[in-house]
Every structure is written in structure tokens, then in C-alpha cells.
Amino acid sequence: MGTNMRKRIYRFLFACAGVVWFPAVAVPQSLPPLFAAAKLWELIGTPSDATGLGLLVDVAGPGGAPRDGVLDLVAPMQSQQVVVLVGRGDGSFSQSPLVGELNGIPTALATGDFDGDGGAEVIVGDSSNFLSVLRSESGSLVAVGAPIDLRFLPRGLATGDFDRDGHLDLLAVGENLQQAGLGWVLFGEGDGTFTPAAETIETGSGTAAVAVADFNGDGRLDFAVANELLNEVVQYVGDGRGGFARAQRWNSGGEGPIAVAAPDVNGDGRADVIALNGASDTVSFGLTQPNGQWGAARVFRTGAPASSPRGLAIGDVNGDGRVDVVVANNFSFDTGVLFGDGLGGFAPVRLFVADAEPVGVVVGDLNQDRRADVVALTRGGGARPTAAVLISTAGNRLIGAENIPLESVPNFVASGDVDGDGLLDLAVTSPGSVVGQASIQVVASAGGGLFVPWSPVSGSGDAIAAVVTDVDGDLKPEVIVLQSTPAALQVYRPRRRTLEFAREVRLGTGTPRAMVAADFNRDGRGDVAVAVQAAEGGNVQVLTGAPQAMLQPRTTIAVGDFPLGVATGDFNRDGLVDLITANNGSSNVSVALGNGDGTFRQATSVGVAQAPRAITVADFDRDGFDDVAVGFPVAGSIQVLFGDGTGRFPSTISPLGFGTGGEVPSAVWARDVNGDGLPDILASGEVGSIVRAFVRTGAATARTFQSAGSFSTNRRPISMAVGDFDGDGRYDAAAAASSPAPTVSVLLNVSGSSVRRGEANEDGRVTAADLTAVVRKVATFEKVRVEDVAVRGNTVVGRGADADGDGELTPLDIMATAAWSFR
Structure with missing residues (x-):
């Protein structure tokens, strides 16, 4: 460790020696599924049959029984049918819908007790200019009288x-x-x-x-x-x-x-x-x-720009006795909720992911907790239209992924504790409509699932990627933005809820494709490796951090053609950071073993099944050797390569499939999302607008994965970041959508055990002792992921040492630990 870095760390420790501690909070119990998501109920017909018309009204009991006082969903379809999902009173519906017939394509809907029997009838207007009155009888909807001609x-x-x-x-x-x-x-x-x-x-x-x-x-x-x-x-x-x-x-x-x-x-x-x-x-x-x-x-x-709202509903969603407004946003796949203040004002809209293409929305208390729940009527991302149920909870939330509106269409999302408060934030790049109008926008976490978008900062070039790291070793983060036209890195520093441009560093010849940050020369500063396609082939250009937010070119490594992904690991178990690229043009991965001084040995290539696009690293089988997961855009699958500790990958397993043809994994990440200490795999699906989870199963040393489901996002997630964005000690996912309606979809983890951020010594509190433990761990300058904190290196710490929740231990966890000690 360099003398200056050691002085900075110990000076910081002495300043924090008197930090007070707070009692540990209760750890939430695990809740399936992995991520908060809308519950989807299939309707009849094809996706194009969805009309957006709907009612929540008590029309029948389970199995065609009489009305039971529980809200049911009435949804007319373009197939000239009316579907009734019978409510169970707990937020769910019966799997056996009631179906009624219509004379035309439904265009309008209402309900009321028109015959004075105390029950509600349903009136449907249709494209033939008629009104039909329907009543629930003996398990079906039947017409009352002849249709009424409106003309x-x-x-x-x-x-x-x-x-x-x-x-x-x-x-x-x-x-x-x-x-x-x-x-x-x-x-x-x-x-x-x-x-x-x-x-x-x-x-x-x-x-x-x-x-x-x-x-x-x-x-x-x-x-x-x-x-x-x-x-x-x-x-x-x-x-x-x-x-x-x-x-x-x-x-x-x-x-x-x-x-x-x-x-x-x-x-x-x-x-x-x-x-x-x-x-x-x-x-x-x-x-x-x-x-x-x-x-x-x-x-x-009502949502992100160009979100195209299609439906409106009114209700008390948070149970405070005030009027709230709910809309269905078609292009961004979400419902927007504007919480009222009771004085005629409304809070900025919050967006919760429903399913593909919502065309209508209704609200009502589905689980009898005196809060209005939300049902979005969607065309759906599968073979049938759906009713996406978002249950209202405390804290102005619905149980589902949340879309954070952005100012312009994103192409990449990175994560890091940009504002130094111990909570992981998002840095989102946008290329702009023309070259030279790129921007970067920080979405800061406020904890508890709340996010505060900063004003975007305009830059030059096209902004194709970003990383958050401490370039100059002052224990404060910088945001590095990669430009492909011109080939350059732009360095920004956070200041007063915005980013200030610090400098631009030009790259060598070629077109940049991807970027990763790590400490390649073991000096405590963040370095950057950029994957580039040049005329003579692919290469990785390594730049090392220096004082005053400087990045200095260090070395260039030849790799395979068109490296679209780059990641870091320790593939030969020498404690030094290595590089690996996913080479789309040559259908292989290139491994460059690090020398610990910012230089690398000549890269070797390992063939893979198809042309890869995304890559991530973890020790999946817990044998002490780093493994690799590679995403293939053509096959829509992920291949796991198991390392042998020499920089080679002699074995693999059957590819992990998305289960649907034509899917394109735009990003692949490895994190322990279910809290069992084993790294799992998350992949964003660009075609299906999903995040797919594959969890490790079996013994710790097993090489088996099981699908843990797909979770909806905004349209076409083009990039993804994984980290603890709400500070609850569990790893979440954030997917940047290339939809015309720009958002980043945040999927909060609700499953598995959690840790207390900053609690490095696992004594139930965050104190100066935890700071000391974190400092000792990061001062070895070994690349350590959170699942390896207790098994790699001479210093053993708990998983809470990942204080900023990014999944790795770096010098920035020192500041994050200090921030958590004061929470």
C-alpha cells in the first residue's frame, strides 16, 4: 500500500474514533418472489383483444355463487366477450373466469343497481352503437332485455x-x-x-x-x-x-x-x-x-416523456383519506400514481411497472385493508392480455417494480454511491438524438425505495457507458463517462446534487464498446479498462487513476474481435486483478492475467458456443476459482464457464435459457440475490422487457441453477445494474429502458436474508471498529466480491462490509461505513 494512501486512511480512522453506534434493526423475513412485482392474471383472447375497459364491482362469488361482498374484475374484450375474474378478498382472483357475450366490440362501460335488488348490473356500450345490460346469474353473465340502440x-x-x-x-x-x-x-x-x-x-x-x-x-x-x-x-x-x-x-x-x-x-x-x-x-x-x-x-x-397515458382512475391509494390519481401509461408499461395532499395539490408521479402496454386502469380495495389497490389492464407480454394487480402498501408504495422517469432515452446505467451517503445511486447515460448532445443523469437513492433524479448534465460525444469509482484516491467518487465519438473518457465530480465536468481524456485509435473499473495497480485508486474495436482487431486500453481526477494511459492488450463486454476477476488466484472480454466478432472470450502494476500478460482466448454480448464473473461453484457467465443475443441463453484457477475454463453446463424464443440478453450480472451466500445470475431481456433470475441450487459446490422467474420492466431494457439501491441489505436490480418513454426500472429485492450495511464485524452495530475492519480489508488491494469476504485474503469480515451495496469491497466502502454509523 502506498504511503500517501495509508496516511489518508489512518487520518480518516482517527477522525472517526468517537463515532456513536445505534442498535441493530430487525432483519425482514424472506418473502417470495425475489423481487417486488405486479401479480399477473390472464384474461381471454390474444393481446390485441385488450380494450382497457374495466370495473371493480361485486358481481358474483366463487364458483358462480351469489354476490359475496368482495370486489370482482369485469373486463370487456374486443373478442365481443366480457370476462369476470372473481375476487377472493386477499388481492387475488379465481382462476376460472365468468364469460358473457356482447353484440359488438366494447367501447364504454358502467355499473349500477338499475332494478333495485341491491346488486350491481353491468352496462357495456359497443361498436354497433348498442348498450347491453348484463347481470350475473348461475355462474355466467346474461343479458337483461334487448340491447338499447343509441344511434x-x-x-x-x-x-x-x-x-x-x-x-x-x-x-x-x-x-x-x-x-x-x-x-x-x-x-x-x-x-x-x-x-x-x-x-x-x-x-x-x-x-x-x-x-x-x-x-x-x-x-x-x-x-x-x-x-x-x-x-x-x-x-x-x-x-x-x-x-x-x-x-x-x-x-x-x-x-x-x-x-x-x-x-x-x-x-x-x-x-x-x-x-x-x-x-x-x-x-x-x-x-x-x-x-x-x-x-x-x-x-x-403523468409519467416519463412520451409515456402515452391511456386510462384514469380515482381512489385513496395510501389510505390517508385524500384523493389520489392513477393513470395507465402505455409506452412505459407502468401505472402512475399522484398522491394527493388534500388541499388541491399532488406529489410528483410515482410509476409502478404493470405488464406490457397497459391500456386501462381501475382501483379498489382488493384485500380489505382500507387502501385502494390498482389493477392495470394490459395487452401483456405473453400470449394473452393480463390484469396486472399492484397491491397498495404503507409508505406510498405499490408492490411492484418502480419506474424512475428520466429526461431522455437512456442507453446505459451504472451504480455507485455518488453522493457519499452510504446508499447506492444510479448514473444513467443518454446518447442524445444526434452526436454531441449526450447527457448523464444521476438518480440518487433516498433510502426505503425512494429516488431523487438530479438534473441531467449535458456533454459532448455519444455517452455509451459509465462507471462510478474513486479515480484520485481521495475516498470520494467520480463518474466516468465513455464516449465512442470521439473516443474519450469524461470525468465528472458530484457537487450539490449535480455533476461538474473535471476533464476529458482521449483514448487510442478505435471505437470503444464497453468499460469496467477496478484497481489494477494496487495503489488504492480506481482505474479503467476500455474494450475497443480497432481496424486491426479488438483491444483493451487500460488507464490508471492519478491525483486531480486524472486518468493516465498505461497499456493496451490485444483481444478478440468486437469486444462488446468486459469484466474483471482473479482467474489464476494470485490476488491480482485480471481482465476478460466477450468478443462478439470472434465468438470467444479473451483472458488477460494482471501483473498487479496496471499491465497484463498476453491475452488467451477461450471459445464459446455463439457470439457473446454480455459477461459477468463469480465463483459460482465455490471452489475458490473464478467462473464466467456469458450472454448470447442470438440464442437468448447464458453459458456458464467454470474456471480451474489457471486462467482457463475447461468445463461448462447446459446453457441457461430464457424459455422464450428470440430473447436478447442485454446484460448479465452475478450477485447473491436470495441471501444464501451463493452467487446467482440476473439477465435483462431486451425483447421480452424482463429481468430473468437464475438462482444457484444444491450444495455450495454444485453447478446447478434454477429459474426463479421473470420480472417485468419498461420497454426494451438495454442495460442493467445490480446493487442494494434501497439500503435494506439485499441486492436489487435496475434496468435502463430504451423505450420512447425514458425510465430506469428498479426491482427491489423482497426475498432472502439481509445484512446491515456497514456492519463489517457482525456485532449488531456500526462503529469505528467496523471502519477499522473495512480499512484492513480494502488495504490489501485484492479484488474481493461480497460473497468472498470471509474466505479470501488474510482479513475476515462480514458481508455488511459492502457498506455501499455495490457487491464489492473498495476504498469507497470506508466512507459508506461512516455514513451508516450515523444513520
Whole structure:
């Protein structure tokens, strides 16, 4: 260890000698599955049959029994059928759906007790301009009476007693062939039949939805329609006899309003107006004044840019008695929740992954805990459309992966404790729409599953990758961004919730493809290895860290063609960091053994089954020798190569498959995700928009893996990072999606045992003794992954020594340990 580095470490230890400690917190019990995810329930038909229409209402009990007081899901399909998933009262549904037949493709939906028997009927409007009334009988949905001819396309239905005769009436709105908006009141007779009003109501152009409420407080029901083509919501006041007059045209504050609702968002007893602007990714609110008029629109984002919201629902999701707003975002595969403050304001939207292409959303208390749960109606990522159930929990969360909205479409995500608070953050690169407009954005963890995106920082080039490491050895991280045009590294330092450019270092000839960081010369500073494709073939260019955030070129190693992935390990068990590349052009991997001074021996090649794209390293069979997992984009599989401790890989097992044809593993990681001390494999699937988990099974020395399921992300995850992003002592996953709606999907681990971050000596507290243990461990400058902390090197520490949760022990864990000691 260098003298200056030793002085820095011990000076830091002396300063922390008086650190106080706090009692250990209770360790959560393991919960299946591995990651928090929406529960998917298949509907009937093909993905294109999903309409987005849905209701949560009690229509039947299990097995066709009478109503049981539990909410069921009613979902009309484009196959001209209505599916009912019967609720069990615990957030789940019966596997045997009820099915009813329709006369056309469903376009509108409502429910109400129209015959006074205390139960709800379902009314469906369809593409043949008819309304059908359905009732649950003997395990099926049956029509009540003949269909009602509207003579226009129904796009919205609402109920209320418009003539105040004690019977529930129906209001249908929609448009004719000329897209002229129309409304028609059908007066209920109390026996399930209706008498249409003498005249229809002209409602505007492109009328898409309707909501009913008493806006002016006169005791008579009014209604509001969303006119998609005019970007407006129009209020009509009722006269209490079934007649209506237009009272206000209200600018929705966005483009293409496709849904409208009328809850009381500020608790003043007056119904307000909410409009979902599908073409501008916003929702707008207008507070109702004492005279019944709506105030100017207040506009909130519903998700990432270009997320294309399709559905709107209102409910109390977090159980605080205030109105929350839920939307279905089609392009980003998520539902957005805006939690209300009860005063007319809403928190920034939080996004929870549902399934592929949500087209509608409904809310209701599915498990009887007095919080509204969320059901997204999706086209699904498989053979059938799905209902994706997201159960509400404490802390303004739904049980599911969370999408963090970004400012521009990402192409890479890296992890590291950028702000030095002990919690692992994300650094996301974006190439920009044209060369020279690249950016990098930090998504900082606030703990407990909360994230705070920093403002993006613009840079030059195209920003194809990033790493977080301590280049100059001051125990503070830098963010290194790799550019391919021009070939360069850009160094940034965090400062006041942003990144400041420090310097740019040009690379040698060739086109950079991938990058990895490690301490190659054992001086306590982070170094960088860049995989490059040059005219003469592939190579790896190694740059070593130096003071003032400098990176100095050290050596270049020839490897196979088109190295798309690069990773580090200790393949000959000499305690020095080695390099390995996944060479897509030559269908092999190249191993370069390190000399411990930043130079490497000549690389040797090992053939693999196909052209590899991604690579990761771990000792999977716990024999003390590092192994390799390689992802193949053509076969959609992962091959594990087992090392023999000499830099060779003489044995393998059958490839691990995704289970679906045409999948492309865009990233492969090795981490112990189920807490059994054995490294598992995570792979992001770019085609299926999933993260797939393979866990080690059998004895510690076994070479067996078992699929632990697939977990949905935003569309086309192009990159992935794995680490403990919420600080709970378990390894999570974060996938950057190349969807038009830019997000990073964070999958929080809910399975397996956890550790306390910073607790290196496993005594139940984080003190200066843990700092000492971490310092002694990292001062050997050996590459040590978290699963090897107790078996490699002369100093034994617990898994909590990985204080920043990145899966490895580095000098940055010293600062993270100090941060945890004060939490």
C-alpha cells in the first residue's frame, strides 16, 4: 500500500474514533418472489383483444355463487366477450373466469343497481352503437332485455338520478360518424329498463368521456365531458328533471383529453374536475369555485416523456383519506400514481411497472385493508392480455417494480454511491438524438425505495457507458463517462446534487464498446479498462487513476474481435486483478492475467458456443476459482464457464435459457440475490422487457441453477445494474429502458436474508471498529466480491462490509461505513 494512501486512511480512522453506534434493526423475513412485482392474471383472447375497459364491482362469488361482498374484475374484450375474474378478498382472483357475450366490440362501460335488488348490473356500450345490460346469474353473465340502440358510438357512460325520481339513470356520450359529440339520457324505471330522453345533447367534437357530479351545489346532478379534438372539458348543469344546459368550456391544459373525473380533491365539499391529456402526458385539475365554475388548470406530469397515458382512475391509494390519481401509461408499461395532499395539490408521479402496454386502469380495495389497490389492464407480454394487480402498501408504495422517469432515452446505467451517503445511486447515460448532445443523469437513492433524479448534465460525444469509482484516491467518487465519438473518457465530480465536468481524456485509435473499473495497480485508486474495436482487431486500453481526477494511459492488450463486454476477476488466484472480454466478432472470450502494476500478460482466448454480448464473473461453484457467465443475443441463453484457477475454463453446463424464443440478453450480472451466500445470475431481456433470475441450487459446490422467474420492466431494457439501491441489505436490480418513454426500472429485492450495511464485524452495530475492519480489508488491494469476504485474503469480515451495496469491497466502502454509523 502506498504511503500517501495509508496516511489518508489512518487520518480518516482517527477522525472517526468517537463515532456513536445505534442498535441493530430487525432483519425482514424472506418473502417470495425475489423481487417486488405486479401479480399477473390472464384474461381471454390474444393481446390485441385488450380494450382497457374495466370495473371493480361485486358481481358474483366463487364458483358462480351469489354476490359475496368482495370486489370482482369485469373486463370487456374486443373478442365481443366480457370476462369476470372473481375476487377472493386477499388481492387475488379465481382462476376460472365468468364469460358473457356482447353484440359488438366494447367501447364504454358502467355499473349500477338499475332494478333495485341491491346488486350491481353491468352496462357495456359497443361498436354497433348498442348498450347491453348484463347481470350475473348461475355462474355466467346474461343479458337483461334487448340491447338499447343509441344511434351513435358510445365512448363514455355514467350513472346518476338525473330526474330525482329515486331510480338510477344512465348517461351515454360519444360521437357520430362526423365526430360530432353527443349525449343521451336514459331514464331508469327501477326495474332494469330505460326510457330514452326525447332529445340528445350536443357536447362538442370528439367527445371521449363523461363524469357526473353536482358542481354548483344546487342538489341537482351535472356532468362534464372531455372533448379530445378540442382540448377542452365542457360542463353541463342539470335542472333536476333530466335536462341540461352548457355552463362552461374549460381548457384542459394539455392536448387530447381522453378521460375525465370529478372528485373533491381539496376537501371543500365541492366536486372538482380532473382531465387526462393523453397526447401531452399530463393530468390537469380545476378546483370548483362557489359559483360552480372551474378555476384555471393546474397541470402535472403523468409519467416519463412520451409515456402515452391511456386510462384514469380515482381512489385513496395510501389510505390517508385524500384523493389520489392513477393513470395507465402505455409506452412505459407502468401505472402512475399522484398522491394527493388534500388541499388541491399532488406529489410528483410515482410509476409502478404493470405488464406490457397497459391500456386501462381501475382501483379498489382488493384485500380489505382500507387502501385502494390498482389493477392495470394490459395487452401483456405473453400470449394473452393480463390484469396486472399492484397491491397498495404503507409508505406510498405499490408492490411492484418502480419506474424512475428520466429526461431522455437512456442507453446505459451504472451504480455507485455518488453522493457519499452510504446508499447506492444510479448514473444513467443518454446518447442524445444526434452526436454531441449526450447527457448523464444521476438518480440518487433516498433510502426505503425512494429516488431523487438530479438534473441531467449535458456533454459532448455519444455517452455509451459509465462507471462510478474513486479515480484520485481521495475516498470520494467520480463518474466516468465513455464516449465512442470521439473516443474519450469524461470525468465528472458530484457537487450539490449535480455533476461538474473535471476533464476529458482521449483514448487510442478505435471505437470503444464497453468499460469496467477496478484497481489494477494496487495503489488504492480506481482505474479503467476500455474494450475497443480497432481496424486491426479488438483491444483493451487500460488507464490508471492519478491525483486531480486524472486518468493516465498505461497499456493496451490485444483481444478478440468486437469486444462488446468486459469484466474483471482473479482467474489464476494470485490476488491480482485480471481482465476478460466477450468478443462478439470472434465468438470467444479473451483472458488477460494482471501483473498487479496496471499491465497484463498476453491475452488467451477461450471459445464459446455463439457470439457473446454480455459477461459477468463469480465463483459460482465455490471452489475458490473464478467462473464466467456469458450472454448470447442470438440464442437468448447464458453459458456458464467454470474456471480451474489457471486462467482457463475447461468445463461448462447446459446453457441457461430464457424459455422464450428470440430473447436478447442485454446484460448479465452475478450477485447473491436470495441471501444464501451463493452467487446467482440476473439477465435483462431486451425483447421480452424482463429481468430473468437464475438462482444457484444444491450444495455450495454444485453447478446447478434454477429459474426463479421473470420480472417485468419498461420497454426494451438495454442495460442493467445490480446493487442494494434501497439500503435494506439485499441486492436489487435496475434496468435502463430504451423505450420512447425514458425510465430506469428498479426491482427491489423482497426475498432472502439481509445484512446491515456497514456492519463489517457482525456485532449488531456500526462503529469505528467496523471502519477499522473495512480499512484492513480494502488495504490489501485484492479484488474481493461480497460473497468472498470471509474466505479470501488474510482479513475476515462480514458481508455488511459492502457498506455501499455495490457487491464489492473498495476504498469507497470506508466512507459508506461512516455514513451508516450515523444513520
